[in-house]
Amino acid sequence: MQNSCDVLITNASVVIPKVGIVDTNIMIEDGKIKALTNSASNNISASRKIDAQGKYVLPGAIDPHVHYGVYTPIDEAARTESRSAAVGGVTTMIRMLRLYESYRNVTKQLEASRSNHYIDYSIHASILRLEQVKDIPYLKELGINSLKIYMNLGADLNHIYMDLEPGTHGVKDGEVNMTDELLSAIVKEGSKVHSTILVHAENPAICSEQMRSGKEKGMGGLKAWSDCRPPSSEAESVAKVSEFGRKFGANLYFVHIGSTAALDAVLAEREKGRSNYYIETCPHYLTHTVDFGSVTGKVVPPIRSKSDLQSMWSALRNGIVDTIGTDHVANRLDMKMGKDGDVWSALAGFPGIATMLPVLLSYGVNQDRISIERVAEVTSYNTARIFGMYPKKGTIQPGSDADLAIVDLDLEKKVTPELLQSYSDYTIYDGHRLKGWPVMTIVRGRVVMENGQIDREVLGHGEFVPRPVVT
Known part of the structure; x- marks a missing residue:
């Protein structure tokens, strides 16, 4: 009818x-x-x-940058982190998957993910070894059409935690050396199958030398962390990968850009053409600086200066930034702080998926920095278009998935870890009073969250979204 x-x-x-x-x-x-x-x-x-x-009804947020399945297996992490996502009006999350073995084994992760998400989800595949390059066409067949490059891994900064095997616990170490040969091979093969290539742009040789010097001098705190992983290392890596990008006509998506130098470097390369460039920033680069007095704020690339923060707001307002990703890491405080509780031994990364929309509504819309229309663009529309989900996701129009976030710009809440319902038991926004919250999250027509409460009966409603979406 x-x-x-x-x-x-x-x-x-x-x-x-x-x-x-x-x-x-x-x-x-x-x-x-x-x-x-x-x-x-x-x-x-x-x-x-x-x-x-x-109230306003926004297209459900899509978080394109989420780490889960690293500190708890995906069959557990999917439950806690998709729950936290729904609290924040996120209706689709894209996982940064890191496997050390062949991606022919990715089906184990897909099987363990099924029936454990409250919201929809997709995957980026991190290509960490030369042997994995040949898996790229296979990944595309599965609908995994985006690849992650960790340019920050190499020299003596080659350690990374892999995603756990489903059903296992602990941590899984790996070593990665992003050589020019591997970098070129990923960009070439990824471009051949028209994948979007996500780039973590930092030069590990520069960072390693600076960090060694910083430790010897007894430096500490987030200012030292930022100084020892300087924006110049980001800019240099942006220029380097862009040479390969132009050679092969790549779609390059630069993740977690938070410094003026990195931003300017991407814009300079974008002007040269022959490659598509996309810029992602994160909420923490819009709210926190090196003056934040806790090592819970340790992240890579680091939180920067007040001037950098202002640059990112300007870029967001003026349409230079394409998307917001949270770089959410589902770890706990006892893991985060490391053995010595200092910036050198602490883990990098922190949770953020549930606070993405509230941060943009509170600091952005309610403080007249950006419009609510711009929020919808950078949290949903642009992301869906870049990653092959549009018009299934990313908009509100007949035929699109009924993925919606109903938000109350006048609702103010004090942030606590309990409010956010993640596996993580801390947040860098602890105690912040944010004004502007989702009051309802709807995923493909099902109400998942209402007034901060998750409908536990909806667990398993979340589906894998293959990309590009065929409509």
């Missing part, structure tokens, strides 16, 4: 990317947007009606 649906959202101020804010009702049927209509709601039959009066 034309005037019937499963779910009807009434009185909605709908944020439609590239269109604007539209006051309308949203009809949802079979997990899809059926129609946007101004018909009187009492003329429409629906199993459930949701009144969104006074």
Whole structure:
């Protein structure tokens, strides 16, 4: 029936990317947007009606940069981290998967992921060894059409934690040496199959030398961490990979850009053409500086200066930054702090998936730095387009998945780890009062989160999203 649906959202101020804010009702049927209509709601039959009066409806956020399955196996991590994601209005999460063996074994990870997510999910494959390059066409067949390059691994900074085998615990170490040969091979093969290539741009030789010097001088704290992994090492790596990018006509996506120097380096390379360039920043580069007084803020690349923070807001506001990714790492405080509790022994990375939207709404929209339309672009629309999910994801239009975040710009909450419902028992936003929160998260027509509470019966509703999506 034309005037019937499963779910009807009434009185909605709908944020439609590239269109604007539209006051309308949203009809949802079979997990899809059926129609946007101004018909009187009492003329429409629906199993459930949701009144969104006074609130905005955004396309569900897509977090393109999530590490989970490293400190707990994916069969456990998917439950806790997709739950935390739903608290923050995230409806799709893309996992940074790191395997040391052949990616022909990725099916184990896919099997263990199935039935353990509250929200939808996809995967980026980290190519860490030359032998894995030949797996790239196979990955594309599975719908894993994006590859991660860790340029920061090499010299004596070659240690990384791998994703755990499903059902196992502990940590799994690996050593990676990102040589020019390996770098070139990944970009060449990835470009051949039209994959998006994600780049962690840091020069390990520069960082290693600086860190050795910093330790010898007894330096400490986040300022020392930033000084010893300087933005110049990012800029140099951006230029290096761009040479290969132009040679092979690559789609290069630079993850976690948080410094003026790195930003300028990408823009300089973008102007040369012959390669597509995308820029991701993270919420922590918009809210924290080296003055943050806790090593819980250790991350790579490091949190930078106040000037860098202002540059990132400007780039976000002016359309230079394409996406927001959280670089979420699901670890716990006792792991994070390391054996000595100093910046050198602490683990890099911290949780952030649940606070992505609240940070942008609170510090961005409510403080007049960016518009709510811009939030929808950088958290959903652009991400969906870059990673081959659009128009299934990333917008609110008939035929698209009914992935929605209903947000209240006036709702203020004090952040605590308990509020965020992650495996992690800490957050760098602990105690922050953020104004602007999702009050409902809907994934393909199912309400997963309402007023901060997760519907546990929805566990397993989340599906793997192969890319590019065939619609």
